[in-house]
Amino acid sequence: xxxxxxxxxxxxxxxxxxxxxxxxxxxxxxxxxxxxxxxxxxxxxxxxxxxxxxxxxxxxxxxxxxxxxxxxxxxxxxxxxxxxxxxxxxxxxxxxxxxxxxxxxxxxxxxxxxxxxxxxxxxxxxxxxxxxxxxxxxxxxxxxxxxxxxxxxxxxxxxxxxxxxxxxxxxxxxxxxxxxxxxxxxxxxxxxxxxxxxxxxxxxxxxxxxxxxxxxxxxxxxxxxxxxxxxxxxxxxxxxxxxxxxxxxxxxxxxxxxxxxxxxxxxxxxxxxxxxxxxxxxxxxxxxxxxxxxxxxxxxxxxxxxxxxxxxxxxxxxxxxxxxxxxxxxxxxxxxxxxxxxxxxxxxxxxxxxxxxxxxxxxxxxxxxxxxxxxxxxxxxxxxxxxxxxxxxxxxxxxxxxxxxxxxxxxxxxxxxxxxxxxxxxxxxxxxxxxxxxxxxxxxxxxxxxxxxxxxxxxxxxxxxxxxxxxxxxxxxxxxxxxxxxxxxxxxxxxxxxxxxxxxxxxxxxxxxxxxxxxxxxxxxxxxxxxxxxxxxxxxxxxxxxxxxxxxxxxx
Numbered sequence: 158x159x160x161x162x163x164x165x166x167x168x169x170x171x172x173x174x175x176x177x178x179x180x181x182x183x184x185x186x187x188x189x190x191x192x193x194x195x196x197x198x199x200x201x202x203x204x205x206x207x208x209x210x211x212x213x214x215x216x217x218x219x220x221x222x223x224x225x226x227x228x229x230x231x232x233x234x235x236x237x238x239x240x241x242x243x244x245x246x247x248x249x250x251x252x253x254x255x256x257x258x259x260x261x262x263x264x265x266x267x268x269x270x271x272x273x274x275x276x277x278x279x280x281x282x283x284x285x286x287x288x289x290x291x292x293x294x295x296x297x298x299x300x301x302x303x304x305x306x307x308x309x310x311x312x313x314x315x316x317x318x319x320x321x322x323x324x325x326x327x328x329x330x331x332x333x334x335x336x337x338x339x340x341x342x343x344x345x346x347x348x349x350x351x352x353x354x355x356x357x358x359x360x361x362x363x364x365x366x367x368x369x370x371x372x373x374x375x376x377x378x379x380x381x382x383x384x385x386x387x388x389x390x391x392x393x394x395x396x397x398x399x400x401x402x403x404x405x406x407x408x409x410x411x412x413x414x415x416x417x418x419x420x421x422x423x424x425x426x427x428x429x430x431x432x433x434x435x436x437x438x439x440x441x442x443x444x445x446x447x448x449x450x451x452x453x454x455x456x457x458x459x460x461x462x463x464x465x466x467x468x469x470x471x472x473x474x475x476x477x478x479x480x481x482x483x484x485x486x487x488x489x490x491x492x493x494x495x496x497x498x499x500x501x502x503x504x505x506x507x508x509x510x511x512x513x514x515x516x517x518x519x520x521x522x523x524x525x526x527x528x529x530x531x532x533x534x535x536x537x538x539x540x541x542x543x544x545x546x547x548x549x550x551x552x553x554x555x556x557x558x559x560x561x562x563x564x565x566x567x568x569x570x571x572x573x574x575x576x577x578x579x580x581x582x583x584x585x586x587x588x589x590x591x592x593x594x595x596x597x598x599x600x601x602x603x604x605x606x607x608x609x610x611x612x613x614x615x616x617x618x619x620x621x622x623x624x625x626x627x628x629x630x631x632x633x634x635x636x637x638x639x640x641x642x643x644x645x646x647x648x649x650x651x652x653x654x655x656x657x658x659x660x661x662x663x664x665x666x667x668x669x670x671x672x673x674x675x676x677x678x679x680x681x682x683x684x685x686x687x688x689x690x691x692x693x694x695x696x697x698x699x700x701x702x703x704x705x706x707x708x709x710x711x712x713x
Contacts, residue, residue: 202226207592209230211592233323241321247601259482262344263479265302269299269301269302317587328361333626342381345381357371360560365553365563376477378441379441384469386435388437388471389471391491392435394490441466455524460496470489472485485508497513526550533549538577539582539630545567586634596678597705600659614642644706650705651702662698675704
């Protein structure tokens, strides 16, 4: 923490952080949110903008009032109909976000790997303290490779901040977190661009079964949960094509005669080349049921985990380090009969074994309840009512997992618009940062400062190692240190000390500025303690930082 920020934080802003901590778990709304079918006040509109998007920009509340809240929600549920050309212009400056994994591997990953090998060889021959020892060169392959993740971070921040398709951005974040993969695992970092762009984003308002199938086939998921190495312990098995090749070799070259060795099947050769372990890997089968579909109490057993893992043997990747795609390898597959959740999967099904499992899981009542609970937790509150969850789960089953209708059921529900839902959620660091950018009308000219800020706030993008992803309840984010860091960010933002971001604050008289900010950023609803703190601000810059650090702004 810089000396100037420490001075600012003591005692005024530190008090704001402590107030935010004290109010993080309890909040009493002075008035009820308007019913979904009735006229909407500014607080109700702001509630919608906070929950199905990343908060209001200047002028957004009036625009939604003119359109009508339910019309706005319906528009957000059909993002393809929303003009997002302004965002597209910003994204056009990013070089890697439209590349395939194979292109990223060829142009960024493999050259960086070769450079690391050369450096390792050079360091083995030189003193690492020698100024002439090999180092990462600016503009070199390793620095160029880092551009891939930096641009992935940047596009996520830009989309959340500037996209008119706010619900689509929220759901892309939600489903990526639900089907989490970790950028720090080997070549996973080259797979993330395609994973979010082609596997997650196109399906967030489509069929859950399609989304589930897309993740199951994704090299990013197959590599992250090690399914690409999962094989029948009794394999590799010969395919009909292998057998024909062996017969042809026998006819042409006398294969099988005494003294002439039989050629190993192609998969054994490939395993030897890759030095890959063989055997059944249960990671994906377990997480598929526990985290992706049924939930930990969804009714499956360890036997089901093993049987599901058997079904997905042979679901692998063609040359993962070169950016290859999904490949089903029958030599690795256990083609025997399996039994999953009371269903018999007949022998000889090949790749269809895994597809049958996905069908069973996508249509299971436990999946409907688990997914409905997570979505209700995201949009309504940390502890959604059983009645709401049951209603949403019923809609999930009725529509065969139509996610647009499932989300609509939540965001048009009485519970969503109830007084208890107002400011019932604590913003994650990402949500806080983006809502601050939107509230101040910030101009993002480069990502470096924002990426660094997210790391300091405790939420580096694409860097969650466990498959559970980031938590979505208050306890995950509420502690004094985290809230002080938010205050630091707010101050740096309004002082234009966040690298690559520009904020131009209106030159209002203090009383007018205070009224404007309380109305626009806090929807006119600030506690007496917050108002008293804001009255101590010395200038508009300090005032704006205090508003962004206020307890009310930490909630949505």
